[in-house]
Amino acid sequence: MTTGDLTGTGASSGGRTSRTAPKLEKLLSSSAGLMAQRGFSQTSIRDVANETGFSLGGMYYYFKSKEDLLYLIQEKTFSSLLEIQEAAASHDGTAEERLRKLIGNHLAYFLSHANELKVCTFELESLQDERYDRIAVLRRRYFSCMAHAVAEVLGESPNHPGVRHKTLFIFGMLNWIFMWFDPERDEPVDRLGDEMVDLVLNGLNGGKDG
Amino acid sequence: MTTGDLTGTGASSGGRTSRTAPKLEKLLSSSAGLMAQRGFSQTSIRDVANETGFSLGGMYYYFKSKEDLLYLIQEKTFSSLLEIQEAAASHDGTAEERLRKLIGNHLAYFLSHANELKVCTFELESLQDERYDRIAVLRRRYFSCMAHAVAEVLGESPNHPGVRHKTLFIFGMLNWIFMWFDPERDEPVDRLGDEMVDLVLNGLNGGKDG
DNA sequence: TCGTTTTTCGATCACTTGTTCGATTTATCT
DNA sequence: AGATAAATCGAACAAGTGATCGAAAAACGA
Numbered sequence: 109m110t111t112g113d114l115t116g117t118g119a120s121s122g123g124r125t126s127r128t129a130p131k132l133e134k135l136l137s138s139s140a141g142l143m144a145q146r147g148f149s150q151t152s153i154r155d156v157a158n159e160t161g162f163s164l165g166g167m168y169y170y171f172k173s174k175e176d177l178l179y180l181i182q183e184k185t186f187s188s189l190l191e192i193q194e195a196a197a198s199h200d201g202t203a204e205e206r207l208r209k210l211i212g213n214h215l216a217y218f219l220s221h222a223n224e225l226k227v228c229t230f231e232l233e234s235l236q237d238e239r240y241d242r243i244a245v246l247r248r249r250y251f252s253c254m255a256h257a258v259a260e261v262l263g264e265s266p267n268h269p270g271v272r273h274k275t276l277f278i279f280g281m282l283n284w285i286f287m288w289f290d291p292e293r294d295e296p297v298d299r300l301g302d303e304m305v306d307l308v309l310n311g312l313n314g315g316k317d318g
Numbered sequence: 319m320t321t322g323d324l325t326g327t328g329a330s331s332g333g334r335t336s337r338t339a340p341k342l343e344k345l346l347s348s349s350a351g352l353m354a355q356r357g358f359s360q361t362s363i364r365d366v367a368n369e370t371g372f373s374l375g376g377m378y379y380y381f382k383s384k385e386d387l388l389y390l391i392q393e394k395t396f397s398s399l400l401e402i403q404e405a406a407a408s409h410d411g412t413a414e415e416r417l418r419k420l421i422g423n424h425l426a427y428f429l430s431h432a433n434e435l436k437v438c439t440f441e442l443e444s445l446q447d448e449r450y451d452r453i454a455v456l457r458r459r460y461f462s463c464m465a466h467a468v469a470e471v472l473g474e475s476p477n478h479p480g481v482r483h484k485t486l487f488i489f490g491m492l493n494w495i496f497m498w499f500d501p502e503r504d505e506p507v508d509r510l511g512d513e514m515v516d517l518v519l520n521g522l523n524g525g526k527d528g
Numbered sequence: 529t530c531g532t533t534t535t536t537c538g539a540t541c542a543c544t545t546g547t548t549c550g551a552t553t554t555a556t557c558t
Numbered sequence: 559a560g561a562t563a564a565a566t567c568g569a570a571c572a573a574g575t576g577a578t579c580g581a582a583a584a585a586c587g588a
Contacts, residue, residue, distance in 0.1 A: 128535080162537095164538080
């Protein structure tokens with residue numbers, strides 16, 4: 109129990125596409141839904157069982173612990189998002205275009221994977237040790253991705269402290285959306301992305317003065 | 319138990335300044351510290367007892383339930399901050415100056431009451447029913463305060479949807495600070511406030527173009 | 529069909545949780 | 559000092575938690 113695998117109990121090991129894979133996916137997305145709504149620690153393993161139709165013990169065939177379940181969600185979601193973003197960051201075009209794309213992609217991913225992304229955003233601290241470290245690595249890569257774009261727009265070095273701060277301000281805007289977004293009220297997410305980019309690039313004054 | 323008081327079990331009722339008041343304060347601030355660090359649901363009432371030196375049952379003289387304890391923290395903290403901000407919002411000067419002041423005040427309050435403010439920011443959902451409603455009212459007033467300043471800077475009506483969004487972007491920047499601020503690394507908070515205001519007013523482009 | 533592996537179940541364990549309550553101590557007032 | 563009220567304690571309870579494990583069932587390959 110000291111070194112063991114981080115994931116495989118049986119289903120997730122090997123990676124072969126057995127008839128098990130779609131069940132794991134449903135398990136992950138149902139769990140993400142519950143955890144996004146109530147939070148990780150307030151979501152019991154029994155809640156997940158009820159939601160998915162599994163029996164209590166039966167689910168432990170798919171993950172080895174509750175924390176492992178959380179890890180699987182974060183690892184899968186974050187890897188997928190990161191892949192999208194690192195691709196976008198290496199595209200041609202102006203720095204401003206890249207930044208616009210990064211923000212737009214993040215919001216689009218938020219729309220299509222709200223639950224999973226919320227769990228990634230707010231439940232890092234519920235992981236420990238190796239699992240924490242592995243997700244933290246993905247986070248840092250994501251941050252670096254955005255920070256580079258910000259630095260380019262500013263014409264500064266990515267190490268400049270102001271760049272770090274401004275990048276974190278942008279992540280604040282992006283991540284805080286989970287706290288208020290209402291699909292009824294705030295419908296067009298493209299529009300929202302434009303508004304955010306506009307604020308980030310030109311501010312409330314709209315680039316009229318300094 | 320259907321209607322009962324929201325707070326008073328004995329200590330917090332009446333409001334007279336007995337020798338009990340300082341103990342309540344220590345109880346609240348210690349609890350806020352634990353809850354800020356681990357989250358509300360992962361902070362047990364026994365943790366609070368150990369931290370404060372009280373016995374397990376002895377603390378129930380000061381609050382009537384764990385949720386009540388959380389409510390007391392939020393009510394006290396938020397009221398105090400709100401008072402500061404509503405005063406600042408009604409001062410003379412330009413709209414830009416008012417917005418700058420609101421952001422600066424929030425950051426200053428963050429510095430002096432980090433734990434309590436973090437609890438206010440992230441644990442609203444841990445309250446229910448009346449307690450939730452009461453804190454939600456304070457939140458709406460706070461939002462309104464900021465939204466008015468934003469609207470004035472933009473020269474728009476406070477009801478304009480763009481105003482709502484941009485205000486929420488600003489709160490995102492402000493509240494996300496809890497996730498990354500490191501007093502060693504990000505020392506001067508005044509500077510941080512300036513950077514944020516600068517981004518909010520002029521954007522990354524620094525007001526050079528539109 | 530039979531034997532084997534994969535998958536599922538249900539009971540159970542050890543542990544932590546918030547809360548209650550009567551008894552006990554401490555402070556306050558006359 | 560004695561009586562009343564405020565404050566504190568410690569033991570106990572009921573409920574819920576994550577996790578384990580051997581047995582049973584289902585799917586599979588021969």
